[in-house]
Amino acid sequence: MTDDNYLPLHTCHVIEPTATINRFQFLLHFCAASAVLYYHASHLFFAFHFHLVSLTSVSLAFIFLADVVLFFMWLLIQGFPYRPVSRSVFPERLPDDNTLPALDIFIMTADPDKEPTIEVMNTVLSVMAIDYPSEKLHIYLSDDAGADVTLCASKEAYSLARYWVPFCKRFGIAVRCPEVFFDDSKIDQQDSDKEFSQERQKIKVMYDTFKEKIKKLKENKYSCATRFQKTRQEHPSQIEIIREEESNSTDKEDFTIPSLVYVSREKRIGVQHRFKAGALNVLLRVSGVITNSPYILVLDCDMYSNDPSSARQAMCFHLDSKLSPSLAFVQFPQEFYNISKNDIYCAEIRQIFKTFWLGLDGLRGPVLSGTNYFVKRCTLYGARPGGTSNSEEKEISRLKHKFGNSNEFCLSLVEKSSHYFDEKITTYVNPQKENILTLASCDYENGTQWGERIGYLYGSVVEDYFTGFHLHCCGWVSTYCFPSKPAFLGNVPINFNDTLVQNKRWNAGLLEVALSSHCPLIFGISKSFNWALQSMCYAWLAFWSVFSFPLLCYGIFPQLCFLNGISLFPEVTSPCFGAFVVVFLSSCIQHLREVFRSGRNLTTWCNEQRFWMMIGLTGQLFAIIDVFLKLVGISAVNFDLTNKTADKTQIKRYENGVFDFEGCSLMLLPATTLSLLNLGALIGGAWQMIKFNAMERLFTQFIFSCFILALSLPLIEGILFRQDSGRVPPRVAFWSLVLSGSIILFMFIFC
Numbered sequence: 001m002t003d004d005n006y007l008p009l010h011t012c013h014v015i016e017p018t019a020t021i022n023r024f025q026f027l028l029h030f031c032a033a034s035a036v037l038y039y040h041a042s043h044l045f046f047a048f049h050f051h052l053v054s055l056t057s058v059s060l061a062f063i064f065l066a067d068v069v070l071f072f073m074w075l076l077i078q079g080f081p082y083r084p085v086s087r088s089v090f091p092e093r094l095p096d097d098n099t100l101p102a103l104d105i106f107i108m109t110a111d112p113d114k115e116p117t118i119e120v121m122n123t124v125l126s127v128m129a130i131d132y133p134s135e136k137l138h139i140y141l142s143d144d145a146g147a148d149v150t151l152c153a154s155k156e157a158y159s160l161a162r163y164w165v166p167f168c169k170r171f172g173i174a175v176r177c178p179e180v181f182f183d184d185s186k187i188d189q190q191d192s193d194k195e196f197s198q199e200r201q202k203i204k205v206m207y208d209t210f211k212e213k214i215k216k217l218k219e220n221k222y223s224c225a226t227r228f229q230k231t232r233q234e235h236p237s238q239i240e241i242i243r244e245e246e247s248n249s250t251d252k253e254d255f256t257i258p259s260l261v262y263v264s265r266e267k268r269i270g271v272q273h274r275f276k277a278g279a280l281n282v283l284l285r286v287s288g289v290i291t292n293s294p295y296i297l298v299l300d301c302d303m304y305s306n307d308p309s310s311a312r313q314a315m316c317f318h319l320d321s322k323l324s325p326s327l328a329f330v331q332f333p334q335e336f337y338n339i340s341k342n343d344i345y346c347a348e349i350r351q352i353f354k355t356f357w358l359g360l361d362g363l364r365g366p367v368l369s370g371t372n373y374f375v376k377r378c379t380l381y382g383a384r385p386g387g388t389s390n391s392e393e394k395e396i397s398r399l400k401h402k403f404g405n406s407n408e409f410c411l412s413l414v415e416k417s418s419h420y421f422d423e424k425i426t427t428y429v430n431p432q433k434e435n436i437l438t439l440a441s442c443d444y445e446n447g448t449q450w451g452e453r454i455g456y457l458y459g460s461v462v463e464d465y466f467t468g469f470h471l472h473c474c475g476w477v478s479t480y481c482f483p484s485k486p487a488f489l490g491n492v493p494i495n496f497n498d499t500l501v502q503n504k505r506w507n508a509g510l511l512e513v514a515l516s517s518h519c520p521l522i523f524g525i526s527k528s529f530n531w532a533l534q535s536m537c538y539a540w541l542a543f544w545s546v547f548s549f550p551l552l553c554y555g556i557f558p559q560l561c562f563l564n565g566i567s568l569f570p571e572v573t574s575p576c577f578g579a580f581v582v583v584f585l586s587s588c589i590q591h592l593r594e595v596f597r598s599g600r601n602l603t604t605w606c607n608e609q610r611f612w613m614m615i616g617l618t619g620q621l622f623a624i625i626d627v628f629l630k631l632v633g634i635s636a637v638n639f640d641l642t643n644k645t646a647d648k649t650q651i652k653r654y655e656n657g658v659f660d661f662e663g664c665s666l667m668l669l670p671a672t673t674l675s676l677l678n679l680g681a682l683i684g685g686a687w688q689m690i691k692f693n694a695m696e697r698l699f700t701q702f703i704f705s706c707f708i709l710a711l712s713l714p715l716i717e718g719i720l721f722r723q724d725s726g727r728v729p730p731r732v733a734f735w736s737l738v739l740s741g742s743i744i745l746f747m748f749i750f751c
């Protein structure tokens with residue numbers, strides 16, 4: 001092919017005029033925010049001059065500190081809007097199928113109660129049927145619970161796949177997750193093709209039987225022979241290669257189906273198992289000796305494949321000869337199937353997936369996001385971009401030092417494809433089982449570099465962010481593939497407590513990285529301009545939880561001052577007031593522009609403002625406490641699994657956009673207390689404002705309190721007016737009433 005008729009596999013362009021407007025807005029906001037900081041600083045100086053300790057001076061001090069933190073975070077966030085890009089891919093230009101690389105798919109599950117087996121199996125079936133040569137696809141299911149039901153269900157799923165996969169490929173089914181396909185409510189067209197309808201009916205019966213079997217498995221009526229006495233916390237490693245039987249070939253038509261490997265690593269009480277990162281590292285090793293595909297797709301168990309062409313889309317980047325030598329992974333957005341129209345918990349994570357990652361894509365690439373990414377295997381083994389390894393690095397004894405004492409695994413590092421798997425005849429030569437089981441044992445990693453330099457990194461419960469950051473630091477880049485049809489769809493928590501627990505984990509994990517030796521502020525910031533911006537973005541995420549500090553300050557001091565008729569902000573008629581208005585409006589407009597650009601509306605804007613406030617005062621605050629407790633050695637930060645089940649009342653409340661606080665712990669207390677305090681201050685302050693005719697002086701604080709009240713309405717309602725089980729738990733309501741009441745009383749008595 002000559003250069004003239006070379007057709008690119010993908011294109012990329014900067015999103016304009018957004019990028020230019022963003023830069024202009026930066027200048028405007030910078031000036032106004034500096035003026036506000038100057039105003040606060042000078043007032044603080046005068047206040048301290050007159051009274052060292054008074055409500056006014058203390059409040060001004062905290063508001064000043066809060067603004068400094070906000071300003072710092074605002075500076076860090078500037079990398080995201082600097083150069084947003086959008087990409088297109090052309091999978092039809094890929095070389096023919098037999099030159100496509102092999103792909104291992106990792107699916108992670110950890111608890112059959114919180115993660116319904118049928119959903120996990122739907123994920124498995126959906127990826128088995130993707131549009132990619134079956135003999136080049138290998139699916140690995142990691143089961144951290146070591147649950148028999150998952151193993152048995154996998155075998156059942158495999159049997160079903162022998163019909164499901166050919167059916168999908170023959171009729172070119174658009175969504176290859178059986179549950180979605182057979183969900184009658186989602187079928188929009190009456191298909192007249194008789195053969196198709198007959199086949200569909202036949203497979204539907206099979207699928208229903210399959211579901212029935214799994215239900216029985218769960219009820220223990222249907223048993224599957226087990227060899228071990230197992231519990232979730234303690235079980236030996238177990239690996240089963242579920243593969244195609246040579247017989248029965250008449251049913252299978254011309255299609256082979258991908259292999260499925262069930263992996264449950266060893267677990268022992270008292271031994272750290274490193275959560276998802278630990279499970280991923282086991283899969284890396286086990287798959288290394290079985291199939292050793294050069295690319296890996298990682299999926300959470302609830303993320304089914306919604307577009308069978310996703311692997312080919314990803315290959316448009318990985319197979320581009322220019323980009324490929326430095327490309328570590330292709331990230332797809334996380335999108336969700338069970339989000340309600342209201343999306344009160346902002347589960348869409350719009351800002352991350354619809355704005356920030358587009359921005360990072362224009363720098364060195366998006367953050368590794370846990371699921372929906374296609375990573376190049378060797379990058380996880382510590383390889384450097386474009387680097388050729390010297391012969392020393394290929395010496396098995398040296399490799400063992402880093403990678404552990406397995407001949408098989410170390411051989412897999414130097415050989416292109418594993419000797420256990422013969423690609424031509426697509427059957428496994430049965431690997432020596434003992435050797436593979438060792439790779440999944442608790443002790444294998446002792447004394448090796450796994451988790452520190454190799455594989456997924458330990459040390460943070462956001463193993464994805466941490467590992468991706470490490471890859472970027474090693475010089476790799478990533479790309480963001482955001483097709484209009486969602487490539488994968490997952491499940492979001494639909495009550496406030498689950499959302500809170502999830503957000504707390506993310507924030508704690510990010511803060512762990514911020515406080516580690518890998519702090520993005522130190523790491524890599526001086527390499528180049530793009531790198532500096534990229535590191536700032538990483539740092540913004542790492543320090544995300546510090547937003548709780550300005551939120552606490554703004555939730556306490558303006559209210560206390562308003563209650564006492566003290567003014568914290570300039571009068572409406574003063575020229576300084578303008579700077580405050582510009583800062584406030586500019587940040588609102590920036591946010592609104594983002595929301596509209598993501599195809600969302602004013603409701604999303606309100607929801608995000610409210611959610612930001614609520615999480616800042618709960619999840620983020622407790623994340624800081626969690627990390628602090630870890631630092632002083634009192635407790636560890638845990639990976640609390642997100643619940644993926646819900647009952648009917650919960651679903652109904654969620655669909656109706658009603659906040660569901662059921663099950664919330666005292667973690668909710670700061671948010672509820674401050675919302676009541678704001679309500680009290682608003683009433684008391686407004687009364688004072690009228691009585692002393694201080695409209696002009698206190699107007700800003702009045703408006704500010706009204707704004708907070710509007711944001712905190714669901715909390716107020718949940719404490720004071722609701723009776724259903726989704727209200728704020730009585731224990732939390734009681735304590736927040738006591739606390740906010742005492743603060744207000746204290747103010748009346750002593751100030």
Ligand SMILES: O=c1ccn([C@@H]2O[C@H](COP(=O)(O)OP(=O)(O)O[C@H]3O[C@H](CO)[C@@H](O)[C@H](O)[C@H]3O)[C@@H](O)[C@H]2O)c(=O)[nH]1
Binds near residue numbers: 111639
């Ligand atoms: O010890 C564990 C804990 C979790 N998981 C699996 O990890 C996945 C993600 O867990 P989930 O509870 O669904 O967490 P989320 O908060 O929804 O996950 C987000 O955040 C995680 C980091 O905290 C990332 O790993 C995920 O990919 C990302 O979707 C699930 O498939 C789990 O089965 C394990 O395999 N072992």
Ligand SMILES: [Mn+2]
Binds near residue numbers: 300302490491642
């Ligand atoms: Mn999840």
